[in-house]
Amino acid sequence: MKWEGNRESDNVEDRRGSGGGFGGRSIGIGTIVIALLGSYFLGINPATIISLLSGGGPVQMQSQEPAQGPPANDPMARFVATVLADTEDTWGPIFRASGANYIKPKLVLFTGQTPTACGTGDTASGPFYCPGDQKIYIDxxxxxxxxxxxxxxxxxxxAYVIAHEVGHHVQHISGITEKVEQARRGGTQKQANAISVKLELQADCFAGVWAYHANQARSILEDGDVESALKAASAIGDDTLQKQAQGHVVPDSFTHGTSAQRVRWFQRGIDGGDLNSCNTFAARQL
Known part of the structure; x- marks a missing residue:
């Protein structure tokens, strides 16, 4: 992906090292993965799992210093700031073309834990979007x-990971998320999960829409880029993750879609960049 030298967004908050960690205890990637899977499949608070696995008591939040921008000499921070800027430069014109104004989200870098309008954000939960403060959070x-x-x-x-979360922001400011939440509250858990799958697959499609338009405008794609994004989408499908975690799949519990579905909807978005092609809620087959 060609990103070096492109514009960097000013909408990045750097909370790393600001005292928002797990009470000073050291945790490894393995612990994080276990906590993520426990949260994903069992509905257990990731902080609780991490606390138990690390041999400590309840996780205590430390004081949060005012957020600031990332340092200029941090290549990964520059990368995410550049990707965020690219999503801004893509979604702004798309919204203007329909007579609307694109409200830019903030992207927050953190380690361990951080306060959000949606509750405490955990490293173990992976990247996520909080509609309450219109911010994307990523460790x-x-x-x-x-x-x-x-x-x-x-x-x-x-970049696909960030673009997917920006897709959730697009859903929020477009009123899609609110309608989905209303529908989820009125149904069974199985029905709520099915609606969540459609929401997630649409965010995948929106990520593809970004990639299409960004490449048309700024030629960001290089050989193998699309294949790598499709591999990432496939790796985080519900069926793949469940097979790895428990050896079998439970389709009624899916909340993000199968590997094949995630690949298909990202591919649909990147093929033509058409927002209308991303209506997962009207699709006969996901």
Missing amino acids: LAFYQTMRDRFRVSSDFAQ
């Missing part, structure tokens, strides 16, 4: 998890 250690656990390491695959 850059997640990219190491991608390399170690999923064998995915390309710049574009890492």
Whole structure:
């Protein structure tokens, strides 16, 4: 992916090293992965799992210093700031073309834990978007998890992660998320999960829409980039993760979609860059 020298967004908050960690205890990637899987499949607070595995008591949040921008000599921070800027430069014109204004989200870098409008954010939860404060949260250690656990390491695959979360922001400011939450509250758990799958697959498609338009405008893609993003999408499908964690799959519990579905919807977005092609809620087949 060609990103060096491109514009960097000013909408990045750096909370790393600000005292928002796990009470000073050291945790490894393995602990984080176990906590992530426990949260994903069992609904257990990741902080609780990490506390038990690290031999400590309840996790205590330390004081949070005012957020600041990342240092200029941090290559990974520069990378995510550049990707965020690229999503801004893509979604701004798309919104303007429909007579709307694109509200830029903030991207927060943190380690361990950090307060959010959606509750305490945990490294173990992976990157996430909080509609309450319109911020994307990411611990850059997640990219190491991608390399170690999923064998995915390309710049574009890492950019896909951010673009997916920006896709959730697009859903929020477009009113899609609110409608989805209303529908989820009125149904069974199985129905709520099915709706969540459609929301996640649409965010994958929106990530593909970004990639299409960014490449058209700024020629960011290089050989192998799309394949690496598809590999990342496949690696984090519900069926793949469940097979790795428990040896079998439970389709009714899916919340993000299968590997094949995630690949298909990202591919649909990047093929033509058409937002109308991303309507997972009207699709006969996901």
